[in-house]
Amino acid sequence: GDSVTQMEGPVTLSEEAFLTINCTYTATGYPSLFWYVQYPGEGLQLLLKATKADDKGSNKGFEATYRKETTSFHLEKGSVQVSDSAVYFCALIGSSGGSNYKLTFGKGTLLTVNP
Amino acid sequence: DVKVTQSSRYLVKRTGEKVFLECVQDMDHENMFWYRQDPGLGLRLIYFSYDVKMKEKGDIPEGYSVSREKKERFSLILESASTNQTSMYLCASSLKFTGFDGYTFGSGTRLTVV
Numbered sequence: 001g002d003s004v005t006q007m008e009g010p011v012t013l014s015e016e017a018f019l020t021i022n023c024t025y026t027a028t029g030y031p032s033l034f035w036y037v038q039y040p041g042e043g044l045q046l047l048l049k050a051t052k053a054d055d056k057g058s059n060k061g062f063e064a065t066y067r068k069e070t071t072s073f074h075l076e077k078g079s080v081q082v083s084d085s086a087v088y089f090c091a092l093i094g095s096s097g098g099s100n101y102k103l104t105f106g107k108g109t110l111l112t113v114n115p
Numbered sequence: 116d117v118k119v120t121q122s123s124r125y126l127v128k129r130t131g132e133k134v135f136l137e138c139v140q141d142m143d144h145e146n147m148f149w150y151r152q153d154p155g156l157g158l159r160l161i162y163f164s165y166d167v168k169m170k171e172k173g174d175i176p177e178g179y180s181v182s183r184e185k186k187e188r189f190s191l192i193l194e195s196a197s198t199n200q201t202s203m204y205l206c207a208s209s210l211k212f213t214g215f216d217g218y219t220f221g222s223g224t225r226l227t228v229v
Contacts, residue, residue, distance in 0.1 A: 089158070
């Protein structure tokens with residue numbers, strides 16, 4: 001079945017540091033890929049998405065590129081802020097058969113940014 | 116602004132109680148989902164519904180049931196609450212063919228069973 005593997009946290013960075021959170025996936029066909037963010041005490045919010053190979057999703061300074069050849073969708077940001085402290089989830093929706101409604105999540109990566 | 120609203124942010128219930136968690140969406144979405152979130156385990160799907168009165172088991176349905184009498188409302192029921200059901204519960208909804216948009220989530224209900 002479909003699966004998502006993302007780097008284990010926690011990740012602790014200083015303000016203005018470069019961020020990478022790795023995400024790889026296993027799925028048949030051409031899944032759609034997502035990054036969700038969960039701020040403390042809140043539900044999940046969609047951060048960015050990409051629906052086909054080589055697409056780049058971007059939002060709030062975050063970027064991720066859909067790489068089919070490496071089955072990856074790594075999240076990056078050039079300069080993190082304290083307000084980016086949150087849990088980040090990589091996820092996919094499959095494109096085949098009965099999996100085209102079900103969002104499969106990674107386990108999440110906790111990011112803490114210190115001033 | 117589109118919304119998924121969960122009726123309670125925090126709930127404390129006693130062991131053995133019947134517990135109802137309510138979720139309402141205003142986006143006319145066909146699909147609705149209930150997840151629980153636990154540290155180290157990520158999000159696990161409990162039940163989902165792709166139409167009124169339709170439901171399907173997710174990955175961890177034991178100890179739970181659901182009800183969807185109207186398109187906009189999806190209820191999660193803990194028939195007899197137990198301490199191992201203490202968790203954060205997240206409701207989500209999506210369009211029927213959801214590949215392009217993903218889900219919209221509610222803010223979550225943190226349930227403590229004592």
